[in-house]
Amino acid sequence: DSGVTQTPKHLITATGQRVTLRCSPRSGDLSVYWYQQSLDQGLQFLIQYYNGEERAKGNILERFSAQQFPDLHSELNLSSLELGDSALYFCASSVAWQGARNEQFFGPGTRLTVL
């Protein structure tokens, strides 16, 4: 158990809908990362927050957004869902956002299925 929690574990929804995925980092970690894992693209970085501020963006679609709250939990919002958005979404956390102490620990993931 990494100490990172994610809810829900599974999510099934229809095309065009909007969903919110939630992540709580390990105690003491200030940085949160979101990754998408699909069969064809592998593990891809989406976005990073550190202490409430966005620090880095990866291959995140405009239909997706995220935020980190004062209690450091983070939410990933996915809207206008398409079939291709079906994937595993992982949250990871680390103490720092760059340099030393940036080892990333992953949560158990949310499996999103868009029908």
Place this chain on the structure above:
Amino acid sequence: GENVEQHPSTLSVQEGDSAVIKCTYSDSASNYFPWYKQELGKGPQLIIDIRSNVGEKKDQRIAVTLNKTAKHFSLHITETQPEDSAVYFCAAFNQAGTALIFGKGTTLSVSS
């Protein structure tokens, strides 16, 4: 952008044998190289990592080596056991030193 290539994509060994997975990276500025193990239905688990100021690191049956000149690093698992069966991912930091760029993964199967 940064790219990480991982080989082989599948690896089958007998229990007790050694397993080696190799990765190459493209950005010479990368300075942190973790390895993750992912079991079915679970998130990636950090098993070992190495920073660019070190050439080798060992933790019980697993070891990682880094060759910065050649820009490649490897995971070595000795005395493999059936519970080592999983997908293993190598990774390196992106140019900004923030997010991880992952290899495509190696499915390791250890048969008893």
